[in-house]
Amino acid sequence: MRRYTFLGLILFLIFSVAEIAAQQSRFDEANEMLEESQYQDAIQLYKSIADEGYESGALWLNMGIAYSQLDSLGVSKFYLMKASRFKETEDLAEESLEYVNDRFSRQSAVLPPLPWDRFFNYLGDRFGVSGLVFIALLFLYFGVALLIWSWFRKEFQKLLKVSAAILLSVCLLFFLFSVIVNYQQNRYGTGVMVERQGAVYEQPREEAPVVSMAFEGYTMRVDFKESEEHPDWKYIRLENGMFGWVQDSLLMVF
Amino acid sequence: MRKIGDIVPSPLVLLLFPLILFSFAENSWAQDFQLEATVSENQVFIGEQFTISVEVTGSSMRNVSLPVLPELEGMRVLSSTPSRSTSISIINGQTTTTTTYNFSIIARETGEYTIPPISIEIDGEERQTNPIRVEVIEKGQLSQDGRSQRPEIYLEIQVDESNPVPGQQIVASVVLFFRQGIEVTSFQPTAGWRTDGFWKEELQNISQPQAESIIIDGVRYRTATLMRYALFPNRSGELTLSGFPINVGIRTQPSRNDPFGSFFGSSANQRRVSLESEPVVLNVRTLPEASNATTINAVGDLRVERRLSKNEVVTGETIELVTQVEGVGNIPLVRRPQYNIPDGIDFFTPQENSNVERRGMAIRGDKTFTELMAPRAPGTYSLPAERIAVYDPQNRRYRYINLPAIEFEALPASNNQFTSADLRTVQLTPVTGLAVWKNSDPAGSVFRLVWFWLLLIVPAAALIVAYQKRKFDLRLHSDRAFARVHFADQLAQDRILHARNIVNEDRPKEIYNSLHKAVTGFLTDKLSLPEAGLSDQELLEKVTEHGLNADLLKRLRGILDKCATISYAPSGTRADFRSDIIKTEKLISELKEQL
Numbered sequence: 031m032r033r034y035t036f037l038g039l040i041l042f043l044i045f046s047v048a049e050i051a052a053q054q055s056r057f058d059e060a061n062e063m064l065e066e067s068q069y070q071d072a073i074q075l076y077k078s079i080a081d082e083g084y085e086s087g088a089l090w091l092n093m094g095i096a097y098s099q100l101d102s103l104g105v106s107k108f109y110l111m112k113a114s115r116f117k118e119t120e121d122l123a124e125e126s127l128e129y130v131n132d133r134f135s136r137q138s139a140v141l142p143p144l145p146w147d148r149f150f151n152y153l154g155d156r157f158g159v160s161g162l163v164f165i166a167l168l169f170l171y172f173g174v175a176l177l178i179w180s181w182f183r184k185e186f187q188k189l190l191k192v193s194a195a196i197l198l199s200v201c202l203l204f205f206l207f208s209v210i211v212n213y214q215q216n217r218y219g220t221g222v223m224v225e226r227q228g229a230v231y232e233q234p235r236e237e238a239p240v241v242s243m244a245f246e247g248y249t250m251r252v253d254f255k256e257s258e259e260h261p262d263w264k265y266i267r268l269e270n271g272m273f274g275w276v277q278d279s280l281l282m283v284f
Numbered sequence: 285m286r287k288i289g290d291i292v293p294s295p296l297v298l299l300l301f302p303l304i305l306f307s308f309a310e311n312s313w314a315q316d317f318q319l320e321a322t323v324s325e326n327q328v329f330i331g332e333q334f335t336i337s338v339e340v341t342g343s344s345m346r347n348v349s350l351p352v353l354p355e356l357e358g359m360r361v362l363s364s365t366p367s368r369s370t371s372i373s374i375i376n377g378q379t380t381t382t383t384t385y386n387f388s389i390i391a392r393e394t395g396e397y398t399i400p401p402i403s404i405e406i407d408g409e410e411r412q413t414n415p416i417r418v419e420v421i422e423k424g425q426l427s428q429d430g431r432s433q434r435p436e437i438y439l440e441i442q443v444d445e446s447n448p449v450p451g452q453q454i455v456a457s458v459v460l461f462f463r464q465g466i467e468v469t470s471f472q473p474t475a476g477w478r479t480d481g482f483w484k485e486e487l488q489n490i491s492q493p494q495a496e497s498i499i500i501d502g503v504r505y506r507t508a509t510l511m512r513y514a515l516f517p518n519r520s521g522e523l524t525l526s527g528f529p530i531n532v533g534i535r536t537q538p539s540r541n542d543p544f545g546s547f548f549g550s551s552a553n554q555r556r557v558s559l560e561s562e563p564v565v566l567n568v569r570t571l572p573e574a575s576n577a578t579t580i581n582a583v584g585d586l587r588v589e590r591r592l593s594k595n596e597v598v599t600g601e602t603i604e605l606v607t608q609v610e611g612v613g614n615i616p617l618v619r620r621p622q623y624n625i626p627d628g629i630d631f632f633t634p635q636e637n638s639n640v641e642r643r644g645m646a647i648r649g650d651k652t653f654t655e656l657m658a659p660r661a662p663g664t665y666s667l668p669a670e671r672i673a674v675y676d677p678q679n680r681r682y683r684y685i686n687l688p689a690i691e692f693e694a695l696p697a698s699n700n701q702f703t704s705a706d707l708r709t710v711q712l713t714p715v716t717g718l719a720v721w722k723n724s725d726p727a728g729s730v731f732r733l734v735w736f737w738l739l740l741i742v743p744a745a746a747l748i749v750a751y752q753k754r755k756f757d758l759r760l761h762s763d764r765a766f767a768r769v770h771f772a773d774q775l776a777q778d779r780i781l782h783a784r785n786i787v788n789e790d791r792p793k794e795i796y797n798s799l800h801k802a803v804t805g806f807l808t809d810k811l812s813l814p815e816a817g818l819s820d821q822e823l824l825e826k827v828t829e830h831g832l833n834a835d836l837l838k839r840l841r842g843i844l845d846k847c848a849t850i851s852y853a854p855s856g857t858r859a860d861f862r863s864d865i866i867k868t869e870k871l872i873s874e875l876k877e878q879l
Contacts, residue, residue, distance in 0.1 A: 053721055061716045083723055088715035095712045101627055118720055126712045135631040160730045167739055174743040178750040182757075212729055 053084045061092060069096045087116025091123050098130055104224035104246040106130050108282040111222065111249070115155075134247035141271040150211055159212045166204035173197030221252040221266055221281040230274035234263035241274040250276075252283050317342030321402050321413035325497045328391045329504075330422050333362070336387040338402055338413060343380060349405035351385050351413075356400075358393035358420055391420040421499070434501065437462040439561040441528055443515075449571045450517050451583030451614040452677040455487070455645055458511040458528055458561070464504045468495075469554065470533040471510055478526040481568075483516040483617055488642045514647045516583075516614045520570040527560040574673030574682050580621045582674040584613015584646075588621075590670070590687045599694050602632065602656040605667070610650035613674075615640050620653045624668050632656040659694035666691045765812045772809030776802040776872050780865060787861045792850055795861050799868045800847035803840065806872050810879045820844045832878055839871055 060075035076093045094109035107130050114123035131137075143151070153162060173194050180190035227245045231238040244250070249269060256265035263275045264283065317340060324335040338351045350368075353361055366385035373380050385404075396419050401412035438461050445454045462468060493508040510530070517523055536553040571583075582588070586609055593604035609618050620634055634656070640649040659665055669689040673682045730736055760767045779802035783795045804823060808815055813826055824841055832840070846864065850856070 054718060057719055058716070061714060064714055084721050085723075086719040086721050088719040092714045095714050098712060116720075119715060122713060122715065129712060132632075133630055135625070163730050163736060170740075170743055174747055178746065181750060181754045208730075212731065216729065 053079050053082070057086075057089065064092055064096055067099070069099045072096050073100075087113050087119030087123070090116070091119045091126065094123070094126060094130075098126070102224070103130055103133055104222055105282065107247050107249075108222040108224060108284070111220065112284055131247065134245070136245040136247075138245075138248045138268060139270040141269060150207070150214055153207055154211045154215060159208050159215065162204050162208035162211060166201050166208060169197045169201035169204060173201055217253065217255050219252040219254060219283045221250045221264060221283040223248040223250070223276075223280060224282050225280045228276055228280040230266070230268065230272065230276050232274060234260040234265075234275040238275070242268060242270075242272045244268060244276060244280070250281075252281070317406065319404065319406070319411050319413055321399075321416060323399070323416050323418055325504075326417065327419045327421060327497075327499045330391050330394055330420055333388055333390050334418075336389055336399060336402075336416075338366070338385040338387075338404060339382060340384075340404070340406060341380060341382045343378065347405075347407050348383055351402045351404040353387055353402060354400040356389065356397070358391065358395055358397050359418075360390050360392050362388040362390060391418075394420050394422050396420075421502075434461075434503065434505075437466055437468075437532065437534060437557060437559065439528060439530060439559040441525055441561045441564045443525075443564060443566065447567050447569055448517055449569045449583065449675065449677060450520055451571065451581055451617055451675065452516065453584060453612075453614060453647055454515050454517075454566070456513045456515050456525060456564075457509050458513075458530070459507055459509050460493075460530075460532065460559075461498075461500070461505045461507050462534070464497075464506065465536060466506075467535045468508070468532055469535055472531045473511070474529045474531055474558075476526070477528045479513075479515060481517055481519055481523040482525075483518055483614070485514045485516075485616070485640070485642055485647055487512040487514055487645065487647075489644055512645070514642070516617055516647075517566065517568040518617065520568045523566050523568050525564040525566070527563050529558065529560045532557050532559055571675060572682070574675075574684075577671040577673035577682070577684055578621050578623075579673050580609070581617055581619045582609060582613060582672070583617075583677060584611060584674070585676070586611040586613045586615075586618070586674050588672045588674065588685045588687065590690065592690055592692055594692070596693045596695060597659060599659055599662050599696055602658045603692060605655045605657055605690075607653040607655075608650055609652075612646045612648045615647060615649045615651050618651050620655075621670065621672060623670055625657070626665055626667070628660050628663075629665060630658040630660060632658070659692075662694050662696040664691060664693055768809035768812065768815075772806050773872070773876055775809065776806040777869075779805065780869050780872070783868075784862075784865050787858055787865070790858070792856055792861060796847040796850040796864070799864065800844065800851075802872065803843055803847070803868060806875065807879075810875070820848065830879060832875075836871070836874055836878060839867070840875070843868055843871055 056075055056079055060072045060079075063069075063072035063075065073093060073096045076089055076096070079089060080093075090109045091113035094106045094113055097103075097106035097109060107127065110123050110127045110130060113119045114127060116123075157165070173196075176190050176194035176197060180187050180194060183190065223244045223246055225246060227243055229240045230242040230244055232241050233239075244266075250266040253265040253267070257263060260275070262278050264278050264281055265273070266276055266281075267273050320339045320341075322337050322339070324337070328334045336353070340348050351366065353364065366387045368383065368385055370381065370383045373382075396417065399416040399418060401415055403410055403412050405411070440459045440461065442457045442459050443454050444457075445452070448454050458473075460468065460471070489512060493510050495506045495508045498505050498507050515525075533554065533556050535555075580588075589608045589610075591606050591608075593606065597603040605623075607621055609615065615638060620636065625631065632655075635654045636651065637654070638649065638651040640647060667690045670687040672685045672687060674685060675681075676683045760770060779798045783798035783802070786795055786798075804818075804820070805815075807813070807823055807827060808818065811826060811830060813823070818826070824837070824844070827840065828837060843864070
């Protein structure tokens with residue numbers, strides 16, 4: 031039995047490595063095409079890797095660069111924004127984004143996000159929901175240990191109880207943060223306008239009054255929950271603070 | 285109007301041409317003066333005195349005779365000899381002499397009259413002034429209501445258009461009305477004039493306000509326009525200009541000799557009053573839709589031009605696309621036109637420059653939009669023709685300006701030039717080599733994972749267990765009976781152990797004493813009976829009450845009896861001792877189950 035288990039483990043490792051090697055090989059091939067200015071072919075190869083469920087910062091960054099060479103600046107911005115979420119490509123993606131943003135003929139007014147939005151965005155980006163939960167659990171374990179200890183050690187009972195209360199409060203706070211960040215991440219996404227321009231409507235129909243116009247490269251917050259009932263539309267909030275509906279085909283969302 | 289026949293040039297005319305020219309020149313020298321007749325008021329009451337002034341202005345002193353008034357119908361001349369005044373001014377070395385003759389007249393009959401031309405001889409030549417129209421009205425026409433309703437001094441905002449379209453200029457004049465006998469010495473607008481929904485520019489066309497006489501509801505007022513503003517509504521609908529606040533310094537008791545006074549005349553009883561005009565409501569019409577044209581929010585008499593800074597450009601370098609809008613209209617509100625730009629051109633931040641003139645009654649000027657374009661590849665680029673819509677408020681329709689298509693050539697960049705493509709490679713660096721791969725399928729929420737709940741259950745379970753333990757410990761410490769019950773078995777076992785330990789020492793009395801204590805102690809602890817003071821018999825009775833079965837009771841009685849007997853008469857072997865210890869141990873075990 032032990033022998034079979036070992037054999038199975040070895041086979042699993044071999045297949046996993048082989049599969050990753052296959053992605054890397056295609057990625058290298060696509061990079062060569064990118065350097066030879068065969069942008070469309072390079073994009074096809076990059077897409078095939080992504081379609082198989084693999085991703086990396088380098089993949090999204092190179093896709094963004096390839097699209098920028100094809101003048102699809104909106105799509106380029108979308109992939110560069112995805113690349114900026116990976117630690118290994120964050121700096122390069124930010125630089126490239128700066129360059130691509132400068133090339134948009136229209137720039138949206140940007141309303142500074144509310145302080146709590148900034149705070150929860152920071153928590154989400156810096157720690158993620160799992161990180162916050164892990165921190166909360168850490169505080170929970172220490173808090174519970176101190177509380178139990180306080181029940182059986184009379185000499186430091188007060189100090190232990192206060193410490194336990196503080197740790198459990200912090201734990202509760204981090205759990206709360208993780209729930210809020212999780213809610214935000216599940217409810218909202220980031221959309222990038224990839225078409226030249228599109229109207230933002232008051233209602234999810236083309237006859238509705240136009241609230242504003244969105245142009246290529248505009249980023250927006252997409253409300254998935256609100257958009258659920260209208261498959262061809264997305265309920266969005268522009269960076270200038272205006273709300274409305276845009277047609278799904280105009281956006282790329284992550 | 286004089287009728288002029290056809291002019292046929294003839295040799296005689298040609299001959300006399302120099303003479304004619306000379307004669308015109310002499311005539312023009314002779315005409316180097318101005319003659320003007322004015323009345324102090326065009327509307328006068330019957331019996332009211334007014335003045336006819338004849339003014340001769342010229343560059344040098346002239347020989348001017350006294351003007352001769354013609355016969356005036358419905359009026360009487362108070363003195364046929366006019367008062368005369370002369371003033372000389374020198375501006376930039378040029379001397380101007382003004383001689384003024386004033387006739388005092390009294391209106392006698394109502395009606396509309398025309399003062400015929402007044403004759404005057406200047407340098408021996410007779411000249412005539414233009415006729416002047418004067419209306420004489422009865423005092424009986426005065427409205428007493430009007431007199432009582434209108435205050436002595438008030439302010440009005442007068443607009444020249446009450447139904448403009450968005451972007452159309454309207455002129456709002458701040459007009460002061462004040463009764464005869466009041467002199468305005470100063471005015472100072474105060475903050476608080478709200479013009480929501482308008483773009484506002486103050487017009488610079490009033491150096492010093494001039495007062496004019498006017499009759500309102502049969503009451504003579506003087507009026508002066510203090511300021512003028514150009515307003516441009518920026519949306520349709522009902523818009524309101526709030527009351528215009530102003531502080532005015534006034535004097536009463538004006539000089540009797542100067543019925544009109546100077547605007548800033550001098551007298552006594554000076555005070556300051558705060559005035560505010562009534563709000564003015566404008567109904568701004570909706571701007572019609574422009575058909576098939578680019579709109580730039582231009583309203584007025586505006587021209588639009590578009591040009592390129594050069595016709596050729598090296599790839600990656602910039603070329604300027606300049607759009608200029610100029611003329612009379614809403615220059616400050618004109619937007620940058622959105623052209624259809626072909627692909628392959630990078631656009632950089634556009635610039636706007638505007639030059640607005642506020643003199644006169646309309647805002648005029650120009651606005652220039654400069655857009656920097658950089659072609660990314662060599663070739664010929666064409667900016668398609670555009671049709672720009674400019675709304676003409678006079679004719680209430682759009683005027684369309686066609687901007688022709690513009691072409692320019694993008695030349696290949698030489699090797700040492702920094703091209704757009706180079707720029708791109710500098711800025712956008714792809715990542716090659718080994719990438720860090722991961723599965724892109726979302727792992728789902730952490731709250732749905734089993735390990736999260738397991739990790740959450742562990743501290744909860746630990747808390748429950750610890751709490752129960754703490755509760756038990758507390759009871760052991762606080763509840764003596766509970767502690768005795770809890771420790772009864774242990775204590776009994778300890779006593780039995782003690783007995784077993786001393787078996788080999790041949791101390792039967794102590795052995796059986798320990799066994800007796802083990803049994804009785806176990807029973808009193810278990811049944812929460814007093815620890816001392818109970819005889820064996822009483823203990824057996826208590827045990828019997830708890831329903832102990834007969835066999836067990838019999839064996840208990842036997843053990844207790846034996847212990848009592850041995851205490852008084854110690855005997856037996858070690859084997860007997862061990863047997864009794866085992867019996868006692870068994871008995872306690874059975875008692876534990878029964879009780």
